[in-house]
Amino acid sequence: MMRMVIGIVTFAAPLVALSMQLADSAGMAERHHRHHDSYSVSPNFLRALVIVMMFMSVLGILLAWLCRLGVYSANDLVLLAFFASFVVVTFVLWASMRRYRVVTYADYMDVTPPLGAPVAVAYNDIERIERSPAAVLSGQHDVRLYVGGDDPRVIRLWGMVDVEQVLLRVNRFEVLDDM
Numbered sequence: 001m002m003r004m005v006i007g008i009v010t011f012a013a014p015l016v017a018l019s020m021q022l023a024d025s026a027g028m029a030e031r032h033h034r035h036h037d038s039y040s041v042s043p044n045f046l047r048a049l050v051i052v053m054m055f056m057s058v059l060g061i062l063l064a065w066l067c068r069l070g071v072y073s074a075n076d077l078v079l080l081a082f083f084a085s086f087v088v089v090t091f092v093l094w095a096s097m098r099r100y101r102v103v104t105y106a107d108y109m110d111v112t113p114p115l116g117a118p119v120a121v122a123y124n125d126i127e128r129i130e131r132s133p134a135a136v137l138s139g140q141h142d143v144r145l146y147v148g149g150d151d152p153r154v155i156r157l158w159g160m161v162d163v164e165q166v167l168l169r170v171n172r173f174e175v176l177d178d179m
Helices: 002-023 041-071 076-099 161-170
Strands: 030-031 038-040 101-106 108-112 119-123 127-132 144-147 153-157
Touching: 002 041, 002 076, 002 119, 038 127, 041 076, 101 161, 108 161, 119 144, 119 153, 144 161
Parallel strands: none
Antiparallel strands: 030 038, 038 101, 101 108, 108 119, 127 144, 144 153
């Protein structure tokens, strides 16, 4: 029974992601409209995550089946659980990155983080803008917006979106740190 549940999870998560990816008509990471611009994570990157999930799902089920037949001496349940955990973690990563979006308007922006509620940031409330020190593998730096007002907070803009275009729309060069 446990093998069947883990196998269904391993097989179903990539199918759900694939169907959602195909149904999503975004197609572009950057869209310019009359009253606003929207920036999101590249659809090519999101598709690559779905392909990885599908590949690992098929590979895990195939290897577990071969272990069950006795071709390999590994425990098929442990092997299937490993691949299922990989697929589930990749699915959560895909779902959270798919959600991330920055929409810029004339005098404010809406930032939808991977987790949590969307945040509206008025450009006039930005006290400081600085580049995040860590650009580990992507080569793109994240940007932190220090927003004052009644509820001071830090908003992080991921380098996976076109941060330079977002900052041009913000047009608050006096609050830039040495970038």
